[in-house]
Amino acid sequence: MNMTSDEPSSDFMFDKKILQGLDLSKYGISFKESERSPTEPESGILIRPLSKHDFDKGYIDVLAQLTSVGEVKKCDFIARFESMKKAGCYYLLVVEDTEADNGRGKIVGAGTLEIEEKFIHSCALRGRVEEVIVDSKYRGRRLGKIILGLITELSKSLKCYKTTLECKVDNIAFYNIFGYEEDPEKFMQRRFRD
């Protein structure tokens, strides 16, 4: 047992049980040792829902490897965490190295699934993949693949009619592994600020 497992379930963004039993073998992700699984792929590495204690474990620092995070104080983090949890449509995953920082644990990866409600396609749900990042020191250990596999299978199990994302051209092949295909539609944006 580690500190993370002992946190009350209310400290997590969503119920971690829904990550259990998601099968990633169809994406070529399997585990040699019988005690390993997508949510515990290596000894000391956990993939789990974001916790309200993850500000202190460097969650924002990992996001900063992806894009501009600006200034996010702990109170800002807690307020946004509670708001997202209440909304119920945000599935933020993190990768924790539970042995890092002298056993205090450190967030070394992240990925988000958002669920949108629709009227079209028989009142469907749609998934969106956002903010997928693995700490540069932890790359090459297939953690990004496991995050994507979990997000994709989770969106399917939550009954999304489709799941989408935007990615750099260099990453298309990576997303192809998980069944994402380029769509002829163009991604357009209007930016109001950084």
Added chain:
Amino acid sequence: MNMTSDEPSSDFMFDKKILQGLDLSKYGISFKESERSPTEPESGILIRPLSKHDFDKGYIDVLAQLTSVGEVKKCDFIARFESMKKAGCYYLLVVEDTEADNGRGKIVGAGTLEIEEKFIHSCALRGRVEEVIVDSKYRGRRLGKIILGLITELSKSLKCYKTTLECKVDNIAFYNIFGYEEDPEKFMQRRFRD
């Protein structure tokens, strides 16, 4: 006064007051008569939040001009409407011809703004434009432009750091009017069902 104006405010997806005062003149959309505005661009034409009574006014039929709507019963519509309203992040606009169907009113256009909560960019909000459609019989009356202008200005007034959308190549010029630019990122999707 018409039936729509008399509906209790709780019957609407969001408070229609937030649509008032949004200035579309920067997009070349202005109104000759002093009593006209983006939310009442022509006599008998209202642009307003989706109401729970709009199932009977053909809201789903308009969406069917955009994509597959499958089967949506009135009870499905009401349940999804209430769920989206509770979530608080869905801004569904409709265009109503209040004089159609012998004065009962008919939905002849629609557009959605969704707001996503983020940690990145200083705990930013992000806008998404979805399901923009004008009934084929009502095209050429700049109703689509007004919807897009309202959605874009609303997203800005709600403090989104950016607002995005996916569109067909043929529609890029239309979205350029509202400041949306093609992003080098690729739009990818995985479809699980129709």
